[in-house]
Amino acid sequence: MNAAGRRWIVRLGPLLGLAGVVAFFAVLIGSPERYLSATNLRVILAQTVIVALGAIGMTVIMVSGGIDLSVGSSIALTGVVAAVALRGGSPPAAALALGIAAGGAVGAVNGLAITGLRIVPFIATLGMLGIARGAAKYLANQQTVNVPATWINELAVTVPARRWLLVAPGVWITAILAAAMSLVLTRTVFGRHVFALGSNEAAARACGIATGRLKIWIYAMAGLFFGLAGVLQMSRLRQGDPTVAAGAELDVIAAVVIGGGSLSGGEGSIGGAMIGALIMAVLRNGCQQMGWSSYVEEIIIGAIIVLAVAADRYRISRSAEPA
């Protein structure tokens, strides 16, 4: 097969996987009309939002050859920040902005640690995983933070209050942001430099790209998405919970990898990552519908992550040219 054809398969791979998983459960559950009903699709989409938002940011980071393990802690921290602000009487818009900004700040610190202290991303963000989680618990006084009812609580509901929206506003926000970031990643100078950084950092530097500053931007920008995910997480729970989303980074990384992202950088797409997030949500939902225990779900998702990374390795070995 020629190179172009192979690339199409790679691109379509995640989509075929999604179709396969949906078909699998539709058949298994035995009543496709119920499984594929508007209600259940709404549930799946609403469940996807948080992982999908995280995956937008993580795609940018992983394309640049980095990784961020602090996503789950960032989600908890930013959710608590927004909840504390709401409880203190802030207008919802300000609380939303504060939560997002807190995510950006966490990301910027990650970027600074990676470039300034010359720590590999894995370690820098592993440290942040603990720091952000601790900060969330401190801010929340080790309890959940209850918030007054505002429109923020409507962002991530399964059935939107305004019926004409069809799905929760958070789903629309995610879709629009995904489309926008997809364009940024593929059509802008910034996006090209992100790919160049992940593909060959030495070459990027030799071509005059300020790789240090670029990395700080990448982590800070991804942090904004984690912040928004944190606010939506709070919106779903209707409270700020400092212990929420533990391990979410693994779901997010898995979504990016299932969607064709490479752990060694230079490859990945927002669209693929969104499909990856959907695959995981469909799997979760399907297992719940089947009444399977959560351990079955955990085993299946674990296996999918390993298989997706194995596919990633295989792809790299296939694309390696004989020198």
Add this chain to the structure above:
Amino acid sequence: MALLELSGIEKRFGATAALSGVTLTIQPGEIRALVGENGAGKSTLVAILSGAFAPDAGRMRLAGEPYAPRDAADARRSGVACIHQELCLCPHLSVAENILLGIEPASGGWISRRRALARAAALLSEFGRGEIDPGRRVGSLALPDRQIVEICRALACDARLLLMDEPTSTLQRSNVDRLFRLMRQLRDREIAILYISHFLEEVREIAGTYTILRDGQSVDSGELASVGDGDLIAGMVGRQLQSTLAQGTAPAAPGEPLLEVRDLASPPRLRSVSFELHRGEILGIAGLIGSGRTDLLRALFGLSPATGRLRWRGEDLPAAGLESSRQIRRGLGYLSEDRKAEGLALGLSIADNVTLSRFSTCARRGWIHLREQRKQTEDVLGLLRVRTPGVRSRVLRLSGGNQQKVALGRLLHQDPDLLLLDEPARGIDVGSKNDIYREIGRMAERGKAILMVSSYLPELLSLCHRIAVMSRGRLSPARPASEWTQDSILQAAIGS
């Protein structure tokens, strides 16, 4: 006016002077060859010109202006582009994206894909390579085409001076021809090229002028047409044999054959190697860095995939599928040239390092017998005269010379029949060198066979019984050391 003028350039790294006085000029449209032995300072000079680091002393002028690039990007903006031996491209990006990396045609941050493709296509077709699709991923291109991409990238930012660091070392002849056509096109456009190569034939083919670097100094320069190969080589070698090393120790009576190698190859560098090695013999391998010397040792030790036939102690052994753990059990020992990465476990103690290859001698049922380990280690260290704070101290804390002795000590403790030594005495003080030479000689007297790679010709000439020269992955016939001179070795190494 000269495009580039260098005078009195100096650069030190710690205690060693990499450059100690380089003077060089180059005119627009000139191709100047920069030649010299391994370690003469060629790569350091290229790194300074391309902005990787600043010189400690000296003057640099580009087109009459003072030239002091802060970094690679700055050098590129000034019109100085470097084409490295290892290509510096982003395999995941397209041809056009690589050519225009850092200077993308864009408005408000949005790339104009149409303009980028057109610009790249124009540059490619200028070189008669319009058939390369600018939208294609660089990772899927063949090596020579990637080189075109890298050259186009240099031209896309209006380079006036190209630095080419051994661009042909990994190329087949037909691609060398193609590269030279390209270089002549560049010359005709008044672009200056500083061309680094070990291969004198190629240098004569493409360059008009030359500068010789030796031990960090520019010792000679002029027109290539008015100088013979012999004078060039004499200029590169320069120094006399060091008196501490006597030439050619008397060859021991050759023992029984231990290893026969037939048509050993390990792509991409090692192409075809055949030789015989007897017990009690030291066979030296000379050659340029990258000629396949290290690949030969690694292939024999099962660290690189290889093809060909071996005969080990009269037993036939296919070269494919060798494994280092089995090679150790068969009686081969390997000393890597990269002491820090491969030769030693720096964080472990001296005793652990020395006994690592053969723990079995000081262990019972998997438990290490500490007293026995200490005794055996001290025996080995005594042979090599290593001064240590104690065998339990970490190798990390030893000097370079003592570290190298510990690395060799591991082989002495392992007691293999064949020692594969890669640069066993590089970068260490004279005293340590002599200790190591003495011990290598003793191993040979005890009936071991030694295959030794070295860039330091006096060492090869005095220590080895026979010497063979590697050139572009092929090994010359081995001849007695007394039949070689530094000049003839270098000639064999750079003759293509």
